[in-house]
Amino acid sequence: MSGAQERPLRADAARNRARLLDVATQVFTTRGVGVPTEEIARSAGVGVGTLFRHFPTKEALLEAVMVRRLEAIAAQTARLAAESEPAEAFFGCFRLVIDQSEGKNEFAQALAAAGVDAHAALQESSKVIQAQLAELLAGAQQAGAVRSELGLPELIALLVGTSTTMEYLGADPAARQRIFEVVFDGLRPR
Amino acid sequence: MSGAQERPLRADAARNRARLLDVATQVFTTRGVGVPTEEIARSAGVGVGTLFRHFPTKEALLEAVMVRRLEAIAAQTARLAAESEPAEAFFGCFRLVIDQSEGKNEFAQALAAAGVDAHAALQESSKVIQAQLAELLAGAQQAGAVRSELGLPELIALLVGTSTTMEYLGADPAARQRIFEVVFDGLRPR
DNA sequence: GGACAACCGGAGTCGTCAGTCCGTATCGTT
DNA sequence: AACGATACGGACTGACGACTCCGGTTGTCC
Incomplete structure (x- = not known):
């Protein structure tokens, strides 16, 4: 599709980039997307200049974090889908996506609020997951489970x-389980 | 609880206040809470000074808008609850709250992000609705509907x-109906 | 181990936005 | 109609945050 890797990064540059991505993921997830870039840079032990060299825009950083998470979810989904019956795979992946998506909604909103068209990479990853979901859905429906x-x-x-429901509910595992039961039962045919 | 009305507002002041509230509701709902206060003032045909005299803080304006919407929902809920069987009332109110809450999640988040403790008025209105919901829930459960x-x-x-689901789905009434069926069926006992 | 490119840090720039201040206009009352 | 109280408008201020720029540092290759 697009030109692959430009040229191998210098060792320190690669290290900084990775740290930045890790810290940004952590900070955005726990404290929201409003956190100043300078703070992210400081937490990663680099200057703002370095941050903006790797990610020309705060939005670009946000997008990179999103893409990374989406890819992780896609990989787990693929694995789970391969080794289960259709129905089981469907509900398992549903759970997985929910459990992995802590704080992700706010990201998506923030990105959307800044014009979505530019985010080619994100749409790419989205499409992968959507295709997986479509397949899982079709399988579960054919098996009569949805x-x-x-x-x-x-x-x-x-x-x-x-x-979103889960975010409002907090961490109580019993309550989360009850929500899953409500939604899953609702998804099953009458 | 707190001291009621201070002193009747002058006619023009009351008018401006009402216009401000209307415009803010509209703008926040359709374009998000990030819209500058100045624009809200202009749309209402007043200066920023006037806006900040009526609502000492942007946050206060947000809160006033929220309280107003919550009160409207509470009133409709009360009416609906009074004239239906428990089960019907429960599901009807569920629908009502969803239909009335367009764009409200973002408000709530924005308020929460700014320290919730100060928002006494909001918590008051919230409590009213929560009490109504608790009663509806108990009624529907006793009737064996939930x-x-x-x-x-x-x-x-x-x-x-x-x-949130509905916001992502857009306006398609058929799809909305399908979501309601999923959730409602999930809420009913096995 | 030296030389050059790649990379770093962070002070500084620019724009934006919430909130203030005060001279002016409007309301309501006698 | 005239006067005091009340409210208005919008230029102005201060804080904050994204992004730039360049003198200095570090990695890499011969």
């Missing part, structure tokens, strides 16, 4: 919404 | 989450 009238848009909206 | 293991926190989280 209502047949639901489409991919509804599934995605439900994933986003359930993720 | 799983008995669910508590108020789960219900509230589910409301917030479903509201």
